[in-house]
Amino acid sequence: MSVRDDVPSKHALYTKSDRKARTLTVECSTCREETRVSYLELAALLFPVHVHVPLVKYHHSWMRCPACGRRTWVRLHLDR
Amino acid sequence: MSARVIAFANQKGGVAKTTTTFSIAAGLNGLGKRVLAVDLDPQAALTYSAGVDPDSLAETVNDVLVRRLPVDKVVITREVDIVPANIDLAGAEAVLLAKTGREYALQRALRDVVEDYDYVLIDCPPSLGILTINGLTAAQQVVIPLQCEALSHRGVGQLLETLQDIRHFTNPNLALIGVIPTMYDGRSRHAREVLEDVGSRYGVEILEPAVRKSIRFAEASQAGVSIMSYAPGHPGAEAYRQLASVIDERGAG
Numbered sequence: 001m002s003v004r005d006d007v008p009s010k011h012a013l014y015t016k017s018d019r020k021a022r023t024l025t026v027e028c029s030t031c032r033e034e035t036r037v038s039y040l041e042l043a044a045l046l047f048p049v050h051v052h053v054p055l056v057k058y059h060h061s062w063m064r065c066p067a068c069g070r071r072t073w074v075r076l077h078l079d080r
Numbered sequence: 081m082s083a084r085v086i087a088f089a090n091q092k093g094g095v096a097k098t099t100t101t102f103s104i105a106a107g108l109n110g111l112g113k114r115v116l117a118v119d120l121d122p123q124a125a126l127t128y129s130a131g132v133d134p135d136s137l138a139e140t141v142n143d144v145l146v147r148r149l150p151v152d153k154v155v156i157t158r159e160v161d162i163v164p165a166n167i168d169l170a171g172a173e174a175v176l177l178a179k180t181g182r183e184y185a186l187q188r189a190l191r192d193v194v195e196d197y198d199y200v201l202i203d204c205p206p207s208l209g210i211l212t213i214n215g216l217t218a219a220q221q222v223v224i225p226l227q228c229e230a231l232s233h234r235g236v237g238q239l240l241e242t243l244q245d246i247r248h249f250t251n252p253n254l255a256l257i258g259v260i261p262t263m264y265d266g267r268s269r270h271a272r273e274v275l276e277d278v279g280s281r282y283g284v285e286i287l288e289p290a291v292r293k294s295i296r297f298a299e300a301s302q303a304g305v306s307i308m309s310y311a312p313g314h315p316g317a318e319a320y321r322q323l324a325s326v327i328d329e330r331g332a333g
Contacts, residue, residue, distance in 0.1 A: 010242075013210055014249040015180050025180050032148050034180040 106306035107324025131304025
């Protein structure tokens with residue numbers, strides 16, 4: 001049995017169904033919120049200074065969190 | 081070793097979901113297993129059945145899901161450990177719907193305690209909303225309590241569709257253990273026909289023995305204990321002990 005494509009309403013309960021193109025999710029180590037942002041919004045959050053240490057930390061990027069507004073360590077997900 | 085997480089789900093109300101969850105929890109506890117029962121229903125019947133007044137609680141599973149309070153801060157120990165609920169949980173649906181990763185709130189929360197238990201049993205609400213999705217996303221296996229009466233098969237069909245959605249979107253390894261027949265009246269041909277129909281129509285396993293209808297279950301809930309404690313020699317207690325053993329064996333391999 002496959003998932004029916006003709007019943008999108010109930011699928012609206014799932015995060016995956018409201019994923020949009022050219023967005024990513026910011027997972028904050030401070031407030032623990034996960035927030036979806038566009039690439040343009042990401043650029044604003046990175047401004048004026050940001051740090052990235054891939055492979056070293058789980059929350060590998062230091063930037064402003066869109067949820068709590070603090071500069072803190074976050075993890076960026078392309079697909080969630 | 082991590083706990084086996086099992087959700088008890090059926091979007092139809094009044095099919096003995098809570099009684100089954102609590103009784104299986106008590107049955108597994110009787111087998112020497114460490115059990116955590118999670119009340120995911122805003123009606124808080126599991127909390128009440130365990131002898132806890134839901135309205136007296138300051139912090140519940142709602143705070144775990146919405147405020148990300150650690151699970152161990154809300155656990156109450158009775159016959160088994162309970163993560164309680166109260167009516168506040170009704171608002172969690174609305175709060176979670178606005179969040180990314182909303183399906184994973186319970187799974188994330190349980191990560192902190194799965195090493196402390198052999199079993200985590202989740203009593204899902206009688207709906208197919210975001211709370212049930214959280215229960216099914218956090219679980220490795222599902223049990224469907226089924227009242228043996230007409231129209232029950234419709235609920236099973238809808239739930240099986242939801243399980244497919246869950247596998248597609250959030251939890252590809254979710255497995256169905258089977259159906260537990262509840263409120264069974266062996267004297268009526270109708271009850272037997274419903275079970276045969278569900279088994280053959282959907283190809284799901286009907287776990288045995290069936291649990292017969294009895295006022296003793298309501299009395300046990302009123303007393304705030306499981307049927308095993310309230311009436312250990314009752315056929316209903318024996319049925320749930322056997323079902324707990326069946327479920328335990330399903331994870332042994």
